[in-house]
Amino acid sequence: MADCDEWWDESEPVPAPAPASNIRHDNTSTRGSRVFHSNSGRGRGRGGVRGRSNEPNWRERSGDDGQSRRNFNNSNGDKKVISIPSDKVGRVIGKGGSKIRDLQYESDAKIKIGDSNGNDTEVTLFGTTDAITKANNMIDDLMKDRKPPPTKENYSSAGNGDEASGTSTTHNYSIINENGDEVIDWDRLNADYEKNQQERWSQLPDIVKDLYKEDQKVKEMSAAEVKRWRLTHNDIQVKRTFDDKPGLRPIPNPVLTFEQAFQHYPEILDEIYKQGFQEPSPIQSQAWPILLRGEDMIGIAQTGTGKTLAFLLPALIHIDVQPMPRDQRAGPTVLVLAPTRELALQIEKEVSKYQYRGIKSVCVYGGGNRKEQINIVTKGVDIVIATPGRFLDLVKAKHLCAINFSYIVLDEADRMLDMGFEPQIKISLFDVRPDRQVVMTSATWPPGVRRLAETYMKDPIQVNVGSLDLAAVHTVTQQLMFLEEDDKEAALLEFISNMHENDKIIIFCGKKATASHISTELCCKGISCQSLHGDRDQSDREAALDDMVDGTVNILVATDVASRGIDIKDLTHVINFDFPRHIEEYVHRVGRTGRAGKTGISLTFITRSDWAHAGELVKILEEAAQEVPEELVLMAERFEAMKIRRDRDGGGGGRGGRGGRGRGGRGRRDFFF
The missing domain is CATH 3.30.1370.10 (K Homology domain, type 1)
Structure with missing residues (x-):
């Protein structure tokens, strides 16, 4: 990215800033002001330093004198x-x-x-x-040394024959070509491989995927009624992702009530009633008929739309109705892959809410107790919720075998690809049975996600909740503050001093070091908070989330590890202390609040170095019908003008290490003023 100091053009006047003391929490918003305000409130001054860094270590905790x-x-x-x-x-x-x-x-x-x-x-x-x-x-x-249990031969991923295990030699497939050279007969080799694979798949137990019994009222919905319902419920768009081949069944109509989806599964209905839900969310209404019918599905929706429950309830029924009794199966039936430990634990928490037919689950992730996780897996579970790295680890160690799974979920597939997990996913699922059912969720639809769908899914149905264009949730009021980098901490402290007692906020930082520094500074000032980032041990990360969820602390300082999959009820504010590197992460950060029908507020600190994102941010604000500050529009225009000048002048040129410009030290700081 071009350095903003070199290309910044201050020939156009811009409005003066509002002082930090003007940060209030009322519901007014004024175009052109430096901050669009939310609810007014008085400082809380909670006091009482709470930080994991001040806790005793394990030896002190376990000793006579430890607490x-x-x-x-x-x-x-x-x-x-x-x-x-x-x-x-x-x-x-x-x-x-x-x-x-x-x-x-x-x-x-x-x-x-x-x-x-x-x-x-x-x-x-x-x-x-x-x-x-x-x-x-x-x-x-x-103290006992346990050996890993042997995998069952009938379902071993390695197979029984030499060909399947990869130990066969190729001399049996050698032929002499027209030049008299010995070469491999690839056609015969591939044909034999396919034959061996077919024989191997035939040894697997049969699975049942079509579990759907369509309600009569749903069946009688006209095409116009279905179209109207989808349009009025978040503009849902449903289609076959790839070619609509002849002979495929029509896409099922959406269900409008829980009873229409699960009337033949009363125990599932009872579990839903216990949670107090009033009606299905839009993606649930459309996804349940698709998944209960055994179709592969891609759900593209923002966070907080009910995607987890959309794939979870059909998974529970899928586990229960399979012909082979659960205690005779070679391994778990359902696999859910998630990009982060936090999201995996969140899914496990959601699964634990639904007690259906004694179905058991386990969450396996890096940083957790590996031996304990292995013990739970080998004792017998039905659902494995895993991060890609730990799942691949257990597959390589033969504690898990992909061939046993018949219902697979790739949750937040776009995030998994962003984090570089595509190789682990491909290796782990190399041996997956061909007739499995696959569900994929994603907030966006990049080429990498499409590539995964082409590899692992068969004639998938794609359900888009809203437009495929990037958009933030409309229940969040998005505020911006334009300031210098050195003024961020003072502005943050001013905001915190005006918090209501019941407010809950997440402060997002761009680096782990920044998150650690901010949390330490807050604790030193007597402000109770927790931090969540990759440098903390898993036990500390879980404790930080628990403290935030149960109200022990109301402030969480985090990196983007918390931007997805973290569901904290009653979260009122999101503060972007640093602007994220990608505009997609901005959307996911903002989506941590304003969930489940509630409203929220986001405040983003904008500095001159963030000008490359100004144009994209303008589009996000306009799409959500938010006020667009004039400063942001000017930033976007200046950045575009810089790119034109740079292209015209042949690039940034050699600056000689910032020399030759006579700026003196750190240079001018009044870039907005």
Whole structure:
């Protein structure tokens, strides 16, 4: 990107800024003002520093003098000292002390790790007799060396024959060409491979995908009624993604009520009623008939539209109705791949809300306890929710086999590709059975997502909620503040001082170091907050989210790891401390608030270095019928003018390391004023 200092043209006058003290929280908005305001409020001044950096480490938490996060029943209890091999102490402690916390929580005993005296290390257990016995048994179990269980031969991804396992030699396929050279007969080799694959697929158990019994009223909807309903419900567009081949069944009509979708599955209806939903969301209304009929589907919609429940309920029914009993299957039935740990955990939380026929799930992700995850998988689950890296790890270790899955979900596929997970996805799903059902969700429709659909989906139906053009949710009031880089922290503190007591905000930063710095500064000023970024241990990241969800803190400082898949109820504000690198991330950040029918406010700090995004941001604001500040329009015009001058002059040229311009130090700072 061109440096804005070199190309900035200040020949056009621009309005003067409003001082930071004008930041208020009322519902007024004025064109041309530097900030479009939200609700008025008074400072909260909560005080009380809460930061994970001030907590004791695992040894301090587990010792006699440490302060545990849980009150154990050991004030008048017993004590027992056991010895464990010193080289296995790490199994008891876990990463960042996560395992020892789990052991204490599950056993209700207090555990203290002593000093090593050579080959052995003493471990002291405090608590009641039952608690000590339970903790002792759990530690003994951790000391055992387990071998990974063998995969079942009938469903092994490697197959039984030499050809399938890749160990066959190619000399059996050699022929002599017209020049007398020995070459490989690829036609015969490929034909034999296809034959072996067909024989292998024929050994798999049959699966049932068409589970849909169309309601009579839904069946009788006219084409005009269907078109009108789709138009008035977020302008839903439904079509076959690729060629509409002859012989394919018509796309099913949308259901208008929960009963029309699941009247033949009363237990599912009961679970829906427990959640208190009034009616299906638009994507659910259209997706349920498609997925219950066994079709592959691509759902393109922004966050907060109900995509998770759209693929989850058909998955539960799919698991239950398969001909082979669940306890006889070679592995889990449903796979959900998600780009981040936070989104994977969010999906697992959603799955846990629906207790249907004893179906079990597990969430596997990097940073979690791998051994514990493997133990849960091997004991038997029906749904695996995973990040691509950890899933590939378990597939390579033969703890999971892709051939066993018959219902596969690629959630937020565009984000997975943005994060570089395409190779892991392709390797992991290389062995997936050809008659599986695949669901893909995405907020956008880039070429990479289309490529995935072509590879893994069969005649998919595409459901677009709204336009394919990038758009922010319309329930969020988007505000902009134009300022210098050095003034951001002061503006943020001013905003926080005017927060209502019940306000909840996420502050998005562009770098992990910035997020860490901001959270530290807030804590030092007595402002309770949490931080969420890639440098924190998984246990700390989960604790940060828990604190935000349960209201322990009302401020979360995060990088874009929290821009998708994080569902925090009653989140009132999103602050973009740094503008994201891609305009798509701006949309996803803003979409963290204004969810589930509620309204929200976003405030974005804009500096001169963000001018390359000004034109795209103007379009986002206009599409959402938001006020477009004059400063933003001028930024966009200046950036376009710069590109024209740069192209005319043959590029940026050599600046000689910022020399020769007589700017003196950091140069002028009044680029807007």
